[in-house]
Amino acid sequence: MSFFEKMKEGAAKAAEKAKETVEVTRLNAQIGAKKKEIEKLQQNIGELVYQSYLSKDADLESRTVSLCMQIADRYQDIAALELKIKEVKNEKVCVCGAELAADIRFCPSCGHQFEPKPAEPDKTAPVSALGSGKAEDDQ
Ligand SMILES: [Zn+2]
Incomplete structure (x- = not known):
């Protein structure tokens, strides 16, 4: 660039x-x-x-x-x-109450793991992008 x-x-x-x-x-x-x-x-x-x-x-x-x-x-x-x-x-709140960036996968203060997909479905996103196949394995 x-x-x-x-x-x-x-x-x-x-x-x-x-x-x-x-x-x-x-x-x-x-x-x-x-x-x-x-x-x-x-x-x-x-x-x-x-x-x-x-x-x-x-x-x-x-x-x-x-x-x-x-x-x-x-x-x-x-x-x-x-x-x-x-x-x-672009923030989300962890179960422990920590305020985190929306794209973060693990809470740095309690270690909570977030679902890979956003909590709220994006209405502008094509439907085909959602729910295709299984989510990646946890643990
Ligand atoms: Zn947390």
Whole structure:
């Protein structure tokens, strides 16, 4: 590879990294927004409980549960966004909790062996590339 080609490759990698950073920033902003929504819902619950206390509202529980479910939804969204960030950063999480590059085969901290194929099927990949023959022997 020529010096110029190496330079071009370096520039492409830098551009890729910048795109990755933008995407992670965008996802983190979404997580921040969800956390604000959770705070707001928690305030609503507090307000609701107090109003119910004042008015002896019998429907308190179902209304509180509904708000709690909305909060649980936000936490699910956040978990999904955090997973997306790992995907964008090309990371996976080991059973031991270590964060590793997606293409790594063995966890350096606990020795866990990963399946050769990616955990999530790539929709753009041709179907013929998947599930052809047996996976290579383990151990
Ligand atoms: Zn591990």
